[in-house]
Amino acid sequence: MSDRLDDIYDDHILDHFESPYHKGHLPCPSCAHSERNPICGDQLTLELQIADGKVQQAFFDGKGCAISQAAASMLCEHVEGRAVEELRNMPAKQMLDILNVPLTPSRQKCGLLGFKVLKTMLYSLDEPPAEPAK
Amino acid sequence: MSATVRDVPITAAAIRGEFPLLTNTAGGDRPLIYLDTGATAQKPQAVIDKITECYEHFNANVHRGVHPLHERITAELEASRKKIAAFLNTRPLDELDLLDDVSEIIFTSGTTMGINLVAQSWGRQFLKPGDEILLNPLEHHANIVPWQMIAAATGAKIVWCPLTADGRFDLDQFDKLLSRRTKMVAVTAMSNVLGTLPPVGEIVRRAHAVGAKVLIDAAQSAPHAPIDVQAWDADFAVFSGHKLYGPTGIGVLYGKLELLDEMGPFLGGGNMIDEVFDDHSTYKRPPFKFEAGTLPIAEAIALGTAIDCVQAWGWDVIHRQEQALLEACHERLEVIPGVTIYGPSVAHKGAIVSFTVEGIPAHDLGTSLAQRGIAVRASHHCAKPLHKCLGVDATTRASFAAYNTLAEVDALAEAIVNTQQMFFRRRG
Numbered sequence: 174m175s176d177r178l179d180d181i182y183d184d185h186i187l188d189h190f191e192s193p194y195h196k197g198h199l200p201c202p203s204c205a206h207s208e209r210n211p212i213c214g215d216q217l218t219l220e221l222q223i224a225d226g227k228v229q230q231a232f233f234d235g236k237g238c239a240i241s242q243a244a245a246s247m248l249c250e251h252v253e254g255r256a257v258e259e260l261r262n263m264p265a266k267q268m269l270d271i272l273n274v275p276l277t278p279s280r281q282k283c284g285l286l287g288f289k290v291l292k293t294m295l296y297s298l299d300e301p302p303a304e305p306a307k
Numbered sequence: 308m309s310a311t312v313r314d315v316p317i318t319a320a321a322i323r324g325e326f327p328l329l330t331n332t333a334g335g336d337r338p339l340i341y342l343d344t345g346a347t348a349q350k351p352q353a354v355i356d357k358i359t360e361c362y363e364h365f366n367a368n369v370h371r372g373v374h375p376l377h378e379r380i381t382a383e384l385e386a387s388r389k390k391i392a393a394f395l396n397t398r399p400l401d402e403l404d405l406l407d408d409v410s411e412i413i414f415t416s417g418t419t420m421g422i423n424l425v426a427q428s429w430g431r432q433f434l435k436p437g438d439e440i441l442l443n444p445l446e447h448h449a450n451i452v453p454w455q456m457i458a459a460a461t462g463a464k465i466v467w468c469p470l471t472a473d474g475r476f477d478l479d480q481f482d483k484l485l486s487r488r489t490k491m492v493a494v495t496a497m498s499n500v501l502g503t504l505p506p507v508g509e510i511v512r513r514a515h516a517v518g519a520k521v522l523i524d525a526a527q528s529a530p531h532a533p534i535d536v537q538a539w540d541a542d543f544a545v546f547s548g549h550k551l552y553g554p555t556g557i558g559v560l561y562g563k564l565e566l567l568d569e570m571g572p573f574l575g576g577g578n579m580i581d582e583v584f585d586d587h588s589t590y591k592r593p594p595f596k597f598e599a600g601t602l603p604i605a606e607a608i609a610l611g612t613a614i615d616c617v618q619a620w621g622w623d624v625i626h627r628q629e630q631a632l633l634e635a636c637h638e639r640l641e642v643i644p645g646v647t648i649y650g651p652s653v654a655h656k657g658a659i660v661s662f663t664v665e666g667i668p669a670h671d672l673g674t675s676l677a678q679r680g681i682a683v684r685a686s687h688h689c690a691k692p693l694h695k696c697l698g699v700d701a702t703t704r705a706s707f708a709a710y711n712t713l714a715e716v717d718a719l720a721e722a723i724v725n726t727q728q729m730f731f732r733r734r735g
Contacts, residue, residue, distance in 0.1 A: 181674065182729060214687055214700045215670070236700065238670035239730075280674060 181274050182239065189243035194250050195232045202232075206294035210286050215241040219290045221252070228252045228260065238283050240276070245287035247271050252291065261295050263288075319628040322620050323710040325351040340681040340715045345499055345659055345688075345706030348530055348552045350613075357612040358554060361605035369604055370578060370595075384604055387611030388412050388594070394614045395544065395561055396535045404564070404592075411567065413594040414607050417558035418526040419449040421545030422493070424560055424573040424597060425522055426453035429543075430491070432571055436462030438490040441519070443468040443476060444696045445498040445505065448689040450524045454493060463490070470696065474498070474650040476505035482513065489519040497528035500688045500704065501650030502633075502659035504528070511540045520566070526550055530708060531629060531657050533622060536561050548606060553613035557606035560597070567593035574599040625709040629658035632707040632716055636660045639720035645727065649697050658707035661688070664723060667730050669701035675726040676703070681719055 202220035209216050215237030222230040231249040235242060251271055252260055268288040269281065276284050323329055326349045332338050341349060361383070367376035369384050385408070392412050400409060415421045434440075440454045440463055458465050468484050471477045476494070485492075492514040496507050511521045522543040525534045529546040536544050541561070548557040562570075572579055572590050576599030581589040590596045617625070630653075637653050637660065640646050645665035650656060664672055673685025685703045687694045694700060705719055 181678075182671070184733070187730070187733065238668040238674075240671070277674075283670065 181276070181280070183274055186239060186243045186272070186274060189246040190239040193233075193242065193246035195230070196234060196246065197232050198234060199230060199232050204294050204298060206290050206297070207235075208286060208290045208293070210237065210241065210282055215283055215286055217241060217245055217286050217290055219245070219249075219287060219294060221294070223257060226258065227254060227256050229254075233287060237286075240272075240274075240280055241283040241286045244268070244272055244284045245290075248287040248291060257295060257298070260291065263292075317620050317624055319624065319709050319712075322624070322628075323712070325353070325616070326710050327352055327355070329710055337680060340718055342705040342707065342711065342715065342719060343682045343684050344530065344550070344708040344711075345527060345704060346684050347549045347555070348708055349710065350554070351552055351616050353616055354553055354609045354613050357609040358605045361608055366605075368601055380604060380608075383608045383611075384602070387608045388414070390611040390614050391559055394534070394618070395559075396533070396537050397561065398537055400564065407592055408595075409564065409592050410594045411561055411564050413560040413562065413567070413597045414602050415545070415558045415560050415597075416556055416603070417547040417549070418524060418545045419453075419547075419558075421543075421558055421560035422450055422522065422524065423453045425543050425545075425562070426457040428570045428573045428597070429520070429566065430454075430457035430461060430463070432569070434458075434461040434463040434490060437488060438463040439466045439486070439488045440464070441466050441468055441481075441484060441489050441492045441514075443494065443505075444470055444690075444693045445474075445476065445495050445501065445503055446493065446690070446692070447495065447499050447524065447526070448691070449526070450493050450495060450522075451692065454491070467692075470503075473652070473655075474501045474503055474697075475655055476503065476510070478506065478509065478513070481510065485513060485517050485519070487517055489514065489517055491522065492519050493522045493524065495524040495527060496534070497525075497531065497657045497659075498650070498690075498693070499527045499659070499706075500661050500690050500693055500702065502656035502661075503651055504532075504655065504657055507539050507541070511542075515540065527659075528657065530617070531625065534561075542566055548610040548613065551610070551613055552616060553610040554603070554606035556603045557610050559610075562593070564593065567597070572596050572599065576600045620709060628709040628711075629707055631713065632711050633658045633660065635713050635716045636705060636707070636719070639716055640723070643720065643723055643727075646723065649699075649702060659704060660706075661702040661704045663699055663702055664727065667726060669703045671730070672703050672723070672726060675729065676719070676722050679718075679722040679725065681715075681722055683719075 199220045203223040205220040207218040217235035220232045221228050231252045233245040233249050272284050328349050365376050365379040367380045369381045397411050468481050514521045520542040523541045525544050525546040529551045544561040549555040579596050579599040581591050648662045669685040676683050683705050686701050
């Protein structure tokens with residue numbers, strides 16, 4: 174039983190939970206979005222700095238369970254340097270692969286909260302911004 | 308078949324034996340440790356069998372036909388209603404009312420519907436702008452939101468009565484807030500988070516002194532202690548079948564007959580009417596006025612069976628076992644560093660223990676306990692105003708019933724310590 178637990182709360186999850194990557198706020202984000210997981214009260218805000226059609230910087234802030242917060246931290250690492258268009262097409266499966274721990278359906282909601290915030294934000298952008306005028 | 312009253316007091320171990328899910332090891336090598344009765348109770352075999360019996364032997368609609376199946380199922384349903392009336396110690400009704408099949412027991416889909424029914428039906432009729440509805444932070448969202456909705460519709464105002472520092476109902480604050488403007492006091496008989504037991508009888512007495520009505524939310528208290536509507540002098544009382552070892556989808560609203568008679572219907576439809584004309588209708592008397600449409604009939608009948616079971620076990624045995632579990636749980640958890648238990652001391656609460664573990668979010672703790680075979684609830688427990696008072700977003704809740712064992716309490720304490728070891732393993 175305990176080996177399955179160690180699977181979920183693997184070192185890389187606890188690392189990101191205890192020492193998150195880019196937790197905080199951007200001074201002038203291109204876009205920001207917040208969502209909550211009403212089941213367990215996870216809260217998450219994601220802020221992106223977008224230029225040249227790419228995410229230059231990503232920061233998150235929030236509170237909640239280790240899975241949701243670690244996932245947001247890992248997502249910030251993942252999106253930086255990537256094209257907005259590529260991220261728009263990122264499947265949920267890829268986020269779960271990044272997490273790389275076995276999650277039950279209810280815990281997947283935690284693991285995918287940041288991903289959901291990202292997708293909602295990117296879809297609500299009218300068009301890929303920051304295609305600089307030629 | 309229904310449980311029988313025994314000469315010899317039943318033991319808690321024998322009670323446990325009546326619950327197939329708790330003795331079933333099919334899901335693994337050991338049975339589930341179920342500490343989530345506050346969310347829903349497990350079902351004894353007699354209740355499960357009764358539902359099957361209804362569908363296998365006398366399924367029909369009620370109050371609508373003359374064939375033998377209809378006669379049988381109507382008799383079973385009304386017998387269940389009478390059992391519930393006795394269980395709640397309702398007063399005897401007038402002989403003429405009884406001939407009309409009048410009853411103060413209304414079947415609902417559960418506590419939530421019962422409160423919504425009173426808020427919409429009584430509230431719409433009797434609340435005016437400036438009237439006050441008195442709530443307190445112990446309430447479940449089901450006893451908050453319906454009142455907010457009717458307050459918005461009528462211009463009435465919600466007034467919050469603060470708790471004592473240890474999470475008990477504060478009668479002094481209550482006295483200060485009660486006034487002639489107070490029209491409704493809606494209060495739980497047992498907090499679903501802290502286990503707090505508000506002094507219901509005293510609350511009713513003081514509310515009645517200013518002319519207010521009182522609704523008692525007995526959803527959480529129902530499996531742990533008697534609901535005595537006469538002793539409480541409650542105007543309304545509500546509970547759910549599924550927390551009382553009965554089926555989901557069925558619940559009960561008790562109301563004083565004179566109030567129910569004055570109130571308009573909640574839902575319109577079949578079975579609740581006296582006459583239907585082109586432009587209006589007239590309605591039956593309670594309970595039928597409030598029972599539009601087809602009830603969850605088998606569930607209503609099986610709720611009667613659940614009450615048979617509780618009465619066969621006896622409140623003494625239930626209370627003794629739950630008190631032992633509660634005391635043991637406090638003793639075991641209080642000595643674990645980092646554990647904070649919320650709410651009053653054991654002497655002032657029922658068998659619920661909500662706690663946090665420092666450094667471990669409630670949802671992660673809940674997952675970790677689940678993987679060690681222990682079912683608890685980890686969330687705000689549909690009581691956000693209370694969690695705001697406690698200053699935490701979520702807690703983990705262990706809630707007990709007489710079918711739980713002291714060994715399960717030990718397993719909970721051990722699993723918390725093991726979770727801490729796992730979560731903090733890199734801290735040396």
